[in-house]
Amino acid sequence: MARVEDAYEQLKSQILDQRLPFGFQATESEIADLVDMSRTPVREALLRLQFDGLVELVPRRGVRVSPVSASDMADIYEILMALEPAAAASLASRGLNAPEIERLESITRDMETALADDDLDAWAMADDRFHREILSLHGNRRLTAFVSALLDQAHRARMITLRLRAKPIASTQDHRDVLAHIVNRSPEQAKASFAAHRERAASELLAILRDLRLPQL
Amino acid sequence: MARVEDAYEQLKSQILDQRLPFGFQATESEIADLVDMSRTPVREALLRLQFDGLVELVPRRGVRVSPVSASDMADIYEILMALEPAAAASLASRGLNAPEIERLESITRDMETALADDDLDAWAMADDRFHREILSLHGNRRLTAFVSALLDQAHRARMITLRLRAKPIASTQDHRDVLAHIVNRSPEQAKASFAAHRERAASELLAILRDLRLPQL
DNA sequence: TAATACGTTAATGTATACATTAAAACAGAT
DNA sequence: ATCTGTTTTAATGTATACATTAACGTATTA
Numbered sequence: 001m002a003r004v005e006d007a008y009e010q011l012k013s014q015i016l017d018q019r020l021p022f023g024f025q026a027t028e029s030e031i032a033d034l035v036d037m038s039r040t041p042v043r044e045a046l047l048r049l050q051f052d053g054l055v056e057l058v059p060r061r062g063v064r065v066s067p068v069s070a071s072d073m074a075d076i077y078e079i080l081m082a083l084e085p086a087a088a089a090s091l092a093s094r095g096l097n098a099p100e101i102e103r104l105e106s107i108t109r110d111m112e113t114a115l116a117d118d119d120l121d122a123w124a125m126a127d128d129r130f131h132r133e134i135l136s137l138h139g140n141r142r143l144t145a146f147v148s149a150l151l152d153q154a155h156r157a158r159m160i161t162l163r164l165r166a167k168p169i170a171s172t173q174d175h176r177d178v179l180a181h182i183v184n185r186s187p188e189q190a191k192a193s194f195a196a197h198r199e200r201a202a203s204e205l206l207a208i209l210r211d212l213r214l215p216q217l
Numbered sequence: 218m219a220r221v222e223d224a225y226e227q228l229k230s231q232i233l234d235q236r237l238p239f240g241f242q243a244t245e246s247e248i249a250d251l252v253d254m255s256r257t258p259v260r261e262a263l264l265r266l267q268f269d270g271l272v273e274l275v276p277r278r279g280v281r282v283s284p285v286s287a288s289d290m291a292d293i294y295e296i297l298m299a300l301e302p303a304a305a306a307s308l309a310s311r312g313l314n315a316p317e318i319e320r321l322e323s324i325t326r327d328m329e330t331a332l333a334d335d336d337l338d339a340w341a342m343a344d345d346r347f348h349r350e351i352l353s354l355h356g357n358r359r360l361t362a363f364v365s366a367l368l369d370q371a372h373r374a375r376m377i378t379l380r381l382r383a384k385p386i387a388s389t390q391d392h393r394d395v396l397a398h399i400v401n402r403s404p405e406q407a408k409a410s411f412a413a414h415r416e417r418a419a420s421e422l423l424a425i426l427r428d429l430r431l432p433q434l
Numbered sequence: 435t436a437a438t439a440c441g442t443t444a445a446t447g448t449a450t451a452c453a454t455t456a457a458a459a460c461a462g463a464t
Numbered sequence: 465a466t467c468t469g470t471t472t473t474a475a476t477g478t479a480t481a482c483a484t485t486a487a488c489g490t491a492t493t494a
Binding site for chain 2: 475
C-alpha cells in the first residue's frame with residue numbers, strides 16, 4: 001500500500017500546513033492527478049483523511065478540506081480535557097523510569113528555549129511533541145490514535161491563533177508543572193494541572209476564533 | 218454508496234453477534250462472494266470495520282475478525298471511564314428538558330423490567346441504549362462516534378460474560394443513580410456515579426476474562 | 435418572465451482486469 | 465534429511481472501464 005500511504009501523507013501534510021486551505025474543493029480525479037496516481041489509492045487515502053476529520057467527501061461535489069469552526073474546536077478540546085489529564089494521571093501513578101523522564105524533560109527544555117528565542121514555530125512543535133509523548137508513554141493504542149487525530153484537527157486553528165495572542169508563557173509553565181507532578185508521582189495533581197492547561201488553551205483559542213469572527217475558518 | 222453501506226452493516230452485525238466469530242479469517246474475494254458484490258465496495262466496508270476496531274486487514278493473509286483480549290478491554294474501559302462520566306457531568310450541568318428526561322427514564326425502566334424478568338438479552342440492550350442516549354443527548358459528534366465504536370468493540374466480550382456472572386442488580390441501580398444526578402443537575406455526583414459504574418463493570422468483566430483464561434477471545 | 439420538464443454532463447460508485455509481491459511449495463545440493 | 469534457492473501461486477494493490485445518478489443548463493410553456 002505504498003501509494004495509499006504516499007497519497008495520505010502528501011495530502012495530510014498539505015492540509016496541515018494549509019497549502020490546501022480550509023474549504024479547498026476538488027474532485028477525486030483532480031486529487032489523483034495532483035499526486036499522480038489513479039483514483040483507487042487516492043480514494044482510500046481520502047477515506048482515511050475523512051476518518052481523521054480533515055476532509056469531507058461531499059456527494060457529487062468532490063472532496064472538501066474541512067473547515068474548523070469554533071464549535072468543532074470546542075468539541076475537540078472538551079474531549080482532550082477528559083482524556084489527556086487521565087493519561088497524565090495514569091503515568092504519574094505508574095511512575096516513569098529515567099530515560100522516559102529525560103524524553104519529557106528534553107521536550108520541555110526545547111519548548112522553553114523556543115519561547116526564549118521567540119521562535120513560535122519551534123515552540124508549537126515542542127508543544128505538540130510533549131502532548132504526543134505523554135500519550136505514547138501511556139501506551140493505550142486506541143487512546144493514542146484518537147487523541148492524535150484530534151491534535152491534528154486542532155493544529156491548523158492553533159497555528160492561525162499562535163501569532164494572534166500573547167507569548168505562551170503560561171502554557172510553557174503548565175508543561176513544566178505537569179511534568180513535575182508526573183515525576184513526583186502525584187496523579188491527582190498531574191490531572192488537575194493538565195486539565196487547567198487545556199482549559200486555558202481552550203478558552204484562549206475559542207476567544208480568538210470568536211473575536212476574529214471566524215466561526216468557520 | 219448503497220453497496221458499501223450494505224456490506225458494512227451485514228458484516229458488522231455478523232461480527233457483533235458472532236456469526237463471524239473471533240479470529241475468523243477470509244480473503245477479500247471470499248467476503249465479496251459472501252455478500253455478493255465485487256471487491257471494491259467490500260474493501261471499503263472492511264476499511265471502515267478496521268477503523269472501528271472490529272477487523273484487522275492482515276497483509277497477504279486476508280481479513281481477520283479481531284479477537285478481544287483482556288488487555289484490549291482494559292484499554293477500552295479506561296477510555297470509557299474518562300469520557301462517559303465527563304459527558305454525564307456536562308449533561309447534568311446543562312440540564313435536560315422533560316422529553317429528554319423521559320427518554321432516559323423509559324430506557325431505565327426497560328432495564329429494570331428486563332432484570333425483573335431475568336431477560337438478560339433485553340437487559341443488555343437497554344444498558345447499551347442508556348449509554349448511547351447519554352452520548353446522543355450530549356451532542357459532541359466526535360465523542361459520540363468514538364465512544365460508540367468502543368461500545369461496539371466491547372459488545373462481544375460483554376455478551377460472553379453476561380451469563381457468567383451474577384445478575385446485574387448493581388449496574389441497574391447505577392443507571393438509576395446516574396440518571397437521578399443528571400436530573401438533579403449535580404454534575405460532580407453524576408460524574409462520580411458514572412465512573413463508579415464503569416469501574417465496577419470493568420473490574421467484573423476483566424476478572425471473568427482472566428478467570429476463564431481467555432486472555433485472547 | 436418564471437417555472438418546469440427534459441436532456442446533457444460530470445462526478446462518484448462499482449466491476450473487472452492487471453501488476454506486484456510475499457508466502458508456500460518444490461527441487462536441488464550439501 | 466535439511467537447508468537454500470528458485471519457481472509457482474495466490475492474495476492484495478492499482479488502474480481503468482463502465483454504470484449510475486445528481487446537478488446543471490436549456491428549452492418550452494404558462
